[in-house]
Amino acid sequence: MCLAIPGELLSVDDDDPLTRQGRVAFGGVVMPVNLAYVPKARPGDYVLVHAGFAIAVIDERQAEQTLAYLTDQKLPGGAV
Amino acid sequence: MKHLDAWRDMEAAQSYARAIAAITTRAWTIMEICGSQTHSIVRYGIDRMMPDGVTLLHGPGCPVCVTPAAIIDAAIAIAKRREVTLCSFGDMLRVPGEHGSLLNARAAGADVRFVYSPLDALRIARNEPHRCVVFLAIGFETTAPATAMAVLQAEREGLENFFLLVAHVRVPPALEAILSDAASGVQGILAAGHVCTVMGYREYEAIAQRFHVPVVVTGFEPIDLLQGIYLCIKQLETRRAEVENPYYRAVHPEGNRAAQAAMMKVFAVRARAWRGLGEIAESGLGFAPAYHRFDALARFTSGIMPADCPTECIAAELLRARKRPADCPAFGTRCTPEHPLGPTMVSSEGVCAAYYRYRRTQTVRERSTVSAPNGGEQGAV
Amino acid sequence: MSGSSPSVCADAGAHAEPAVIELAHGSGGRLTHALIDEIFRPAFGAAPEDLTHDGATLALEAGSERLAFTTDSYVVRPLFFPGGDIGSLSIHGTVNDLAMCGAEPRYLSVGLVIEEGLRIDVLRSVIASMRAAASASAVRIVTGDTKVVERGKGDGLYVNTTGVGVVRARSPIGPQQVQPGDAVILSGDVGRHGMAILALREGIRFETEIVSDCAPLAAQALGMIDADIEIHCLRDLTRGGLATNLIEIAEIAGATIALDEGAIPISDVVRGACEILGLDPLYVANEGRFAAIVPTEHASAALAHLRRFDSQAAIIGHVDRGAGHARVLLRTLGGTRELDMLNGEQFPRIC
Numbered sequence: 149m150c151l152a153i154p155g156e157l158l159s160v161d162d163d164d165p166l167t168r169q170g171r172v173a174f175g176g177v178v179m180p181v182n183l184a185y186v187p188k189a190r191p192g193d194y195v196l197v198h199a200g201f202a203i204a205v206i207d208e209r210q211a212e213q214t215l216a217y218l219t220d221q222k223l224p225g226g227a228v
Numbered sequence: 229m230k231h232l233d234a235w236r237d238m239e240a241a242q243s244y245a246r247a248i249a250a251i252t253t254r255a256w257t258i259m260e261i262c263g264s265q266t267h268s269i270v271r272y273g274i275d276r277m278m279p280d281g282v283t284l285l286h287g288p289g290c291p292v293c294v295t296p297a298a299i300i301d302a303a304i305a306i307a308k309r310r311e312v313t314l315c316s317f318g319d320m321l322r323v324p325g326e327h328g329s330l331l332n333a334r335a336a337g338a339d340v341r342f343v344y345s346p347l348d349a350l351r352i353a354r355n356e357p358h359r360c361v362v363f364l365a366i367g368f369e370t371t372a373p374a375t376a377m378a379v380l381q382a383e384r385e386g387l388e389n390f391f392l393l394v395a396h397v398r399v400p401p402a403l404e405a406i407l408s409d410a411a412s413g414v415q416g417i418l419a420a421g422h423v424c425t426v427m428g429y430r431e432y433e434a435i436a437q438r439f440h441v442p443v444v445v446t447g448f449e450p451i452d453l454l455q456g457i458y459l460c461i462k463q464l465e466t467r468r469a470e471v472e473n474p475y476y477r478a479v480h481p482e483g484n485r486a487a488q489a490a491m492m493k494v495f496a497v498r499a500r501a502w503r504g505l506g507e508i509a510e511s512g513l514g515f516a517p518a519y520h521r522f523d524a525l526a527r528f529t530s531g532i533m534p535a536d537c538p539t540e541c542i543a544a545e546l547l548r549a550r551k552r553p554a555d556c557p558a559f560g561t562r563c564t565p566e567h568p569l570g571p572t573m574v575s576s577e578g579v580c581a582a583y584y585r586y587r588r589t590q591t592v593r594e595r596s597t598v599s600a601p602n603g604g605e606q607g608a609v
Numbered sequence: 610m611s612g613s614s615p616s617v618c619a620d621a622g623a624h625a626e627p628a629v630i631e632l633a634h635g636s637g638g639r640l641t642h643a644l645i646d647e648i649f650r651p652a653f654g655a656a657p658e659d660l661t662h663d664g665a666t667l668a669l670e671a672g673s674e675r676l677a678f679t680t681d682s683y684v685v686r687p688l689f690f691p692g693g694d695i696g697s698l699s700i701h702g703t704v705n706d707l708a709m710c711g712a713e714p715r716y717l718s719v720g721l722v723i724e725e726g727l728r729i730d731v732l733r734s735v736i737a738s739m740r741a742a743a744s745a746s747a748v749r750i751v752t753g754d755t756k757v758v759e760r761g762k763g764d765g766l767y768v769n770t771t772g773v774g775v776v777r778a779r780s781p782i783g784p785q786q787v788q789p790g791d792a793v794i795l796s797g798d799v800g801r802h803g804m805a806i807l808a809l810r811e812g813i814r815f816e817t818e819i820v821s822d823c824a825p826l827a828a829q830a831l832g833m834i835d836a837d838i839e840i841h842c843l844r845d846l847t848r849g850g851l852a853t854n855l856i857e858i859a860e861i862a863g864a865t866i867a868l869d870e871g872a873i874p875i876s877d878v879v880r881g882a883c884e885i886l887g888l889d890p891l892y893v894a895n896e897g898r899f900a901a902i903v904p905t906e907h908a909s910a911a912l913a914h915l916r917r918f919d920s921q922a923a924i925i926g927h928v929d930r931g932a933g934h935a936r937v938l939l940r941t942l943g944g945t946r947e948l949d950m951l952n953g954e955q956f957p958r959i960c
Contacts, residue, residue, distance in 0.1 A: 150262065150367070150368060150370035150423060150959070151264050151958055151959060152422045152448075153232070153884045153885055154229075154231035154232065155885075156230070167381065171816060173881075174881035174884055175229045175877040175878065175880045175881025175884065176817060176876060176878030176879075177815045177816070177817045177819070177878050177881040177882045178815065178817050179813075179814060179815055179816060179885065180814055180816070182374075182377065184377055184486065184490075185377075185484055185486045186484075186486075194230065194231055196422070196425060196478050198371065198422060199317075199344065199345045199367075199371055199374045199959060200344060200345025200348070200374065201345070201373065201487075203370065203373070203425050203426055204479070204480075204484060206231055206477050206478060207476065207478075208477075210476045211231060211477040214455070214474055214476070215234055215451070217474070218240055218243060218244070218451075218455075223243060223246070223247035223250075223458075224247050224250035224251055225243070225247045225248075225249055225250035229880065229881065229884065232884065236942060241942050262960075264887075264960055267958075267960075271946070272941055272942045273941055273942065273944040273945070273946050276944045290960045291959065291960055292959065292960050293960075317957065317958075317959035318886075318957035319956050319957070319959060319960060320959070321956060331631060331632065331633070332629075332631065334632075335630070335631050335632065336629075341811075342811060342956060342957065343811075344813050344886065344957060367959060371959065450942050566639065566640065575960075
């Protein structure tokens with residue numbers, strides 16, 4: 149239902165609450181993205197973008213922990 | 229790409245597949261809600277990594293597919309007006325109502341354009357003040373805040389040529405409708421991660437409890453999906469039925485409050501018809517009274533959301549695994565991927581589309597050597 | 610129109626068969642094939658092997674030199690795009706179709722359908738671009754035609770080019786020649802042209818310019834023949850992209866083509882754009898990329914040759930040695946899946 153892709157916030161160009169906008173890099177392309185729903189996002193953050201809107205700031209620490217879950221849990225069926 | 233590649237690692241995926249096989253002692257049926265999750269499952273072959281007996285049911289979570297034919301017909305009727313430019317998301321344009329698709333309308337001369345964001349539709353309204361720009365607003369709770377923001381910006385700018393045909397839907401009521409059906413056979417739920425990014429997952433705690441089903445808030449990449457399935461089966465095997473959130477890098481328990489606030493400022497909860505499922509109470513959004521002047525239905529039609537026509541489509545039975553595509557009299561004749569009647573044929577991952585491909589390729593190949601199609605297990609539950 | 614009530618149900622079957630041509634009929638996918646198979650082929654009395662490749666090869670008299678013959682029309686909007694324009698595109702496209710027949714392009718015709726109101730300086734620059742592209746490919750434009758249509762009846766300019774070349778390949782080249790065990794080689798990264806056009810045409814606001822891969826392919830293709838590399842099939846990966854074109858070959862050859870997803874080169878720009886829009890780069894059009902299907906013992910020589918033109922050229926798969934099922938399989942993270950031909954136009958997804 150909801151294609152949303154993480155990209156790196158490069159800069160914040162407009163700080164109005166409704167039209168807050170920044171430049172976000174997705175791989176090799178950069179697009180303007182509305183940041184009204186992530187008022188705390190700062191350049192360098194990864195934001196999750198859906199239909200031109202950032203809907204979350206990716207929590208880097210949590211991302212690492214989720215990936216580590218694989219090894220930490222010593223999953224049954226053989227480790228990585 | 230950072231935050232994508234690591235979640236598509238083949239070794240890690242195999243490791244999860246082994247873990248799932250190791251903890252699974254019996255057959256389980258798990259439903260993913262979201263169309264994007266279905267897309268990833270098929271694209272990366274997650275369904276084929278499952279041990280025997282673990283069935284992934286593809287839920288009604290594609291907003292394009294569940295948009296009723298009557299809304300598309302209303303959009304087409306509006307698009308045919310000479311002063312109107314009708315915009316929607318790209319994949320919405322090829323879905324037919326009873327009177328063809330928006331693409332057909334475009335072929336017949338209507339000004340129909342696709343946009344990436346509702347803000348692009350707003351920009352068209354700003355740049356072409358002589359046009360009435362109508363945005364066909366489909367999508368779940370993930371998308372509704374984006375549409376709401378376009379309305380809030382239009383309000384502030386005093387734009388008088390921007391309108392919405394609102395067809396937004398909400399996930400929890402539809403999920404409850406499916407789980408209320410004793411015959412559904414769904415034992416575990418992968419909740420749609422990006423809906424939860426906006427809404428959080430408090431609503432799902434009551435659902436997990438009421439229906440005694442595990443609900444795992446799941447992301448969209450292969451590792452996310454495998455992890456979600458692993459956690460879901462782990463709960464099922466130990467007879468737990470809780471909400472778990474392994475997608476916490478993008479989902480907080482309370483969701484995105486700013487997005488929720490904008491959405492509920494512009495919209496209000498309504499009953500809504502789902503294609504193939506019928507009307508579900510409180511499952512949709514309509515305009516809040518203060519924003520009525522943006523309503524394209526009121527501006528360009530009688531203002532009443534038309535009732536959906538009964539169709540031959542048996543998607544409701546298919547989604548509840550009561551019937552197979554072959555049971556449908558329209559399958560492969562009046563209903564094809566080029567001209568679909570219902571959501572299961574609209575979506576390329578839908579069970580009917582998968583069966584259709586299977587049948588087509590069968591005519592090219594020898595029958596005996598063809599294996600089951602992607603998603604084909606859906607109808608066989 | 611507001612009077613027509615959308616709640617009045619039409620016969621559900623009324624739209625099962627389209628009564629009019631839709632854009633998707635021209636997208637190179639299933640609907641295009643339906644037109645060819647159901648209308649063109651029966652009407653023109655074409656033999657089964659006709660209309661299956663990018664061009665026809667024929668001899669005017671028994672024993673005479675074999676000629677390759679092809680035609681293509683160009684309706685790109687906008688007329689100018691990063692990496693090319695309708696002029697260079699229309700020359701490269703036809704030159705490439707001849708090259709894919711293993712032929713040296715020689716002569717082209719140019720037919721112009723111009724919309725009233727097109728600025729002369731725009732026409733001049735398109736023509737200059739055609740001339741430059743033709744001389745770079747060593748083809749001569751020897752005949753042509755000009756028509757002007759009323760304003761509103763065309764997107765500024767449509768171009769048709771028809772080309773004749775001399776076949777240089779010593780053995781036939783085409784889908785029917787594909788053999789089990791053959792290697793599938795891709796001449797460079799995929800998806801640039803389609804994404805460049807989509808971004809520009811639909812006003813998708815990528816800050817980074819996506820540059821089309823529009824380029825002539827004759828030197829790359831004919832160089833393989835000169836180097837005595839045996840070639841079974843060549844195909845430029847235009848409409849429908851890599852996936853649709855290889856499915857066409859597999860269906861005609863009655864063979865299974867197995868691809869390795871990880872081996873297919875895709876640039877960061879195209880990858881990022883496709884992720885955002887939910888598009889599959891394997892279905893996005895190219896105008897300067899081709900697949901060469903060669904016997905496995907010639908694969909490394911062919912790859913070395915193609916790498917001289919583009920370092921990203923890669924062996925991306927092979928033709929299965931098993932029983933011939935007409936399909937293309939993609940090896941991906943969870944195993945293999947069958948690729949389906951593009952159904953209609955590819956649109957950005959919300960879902």
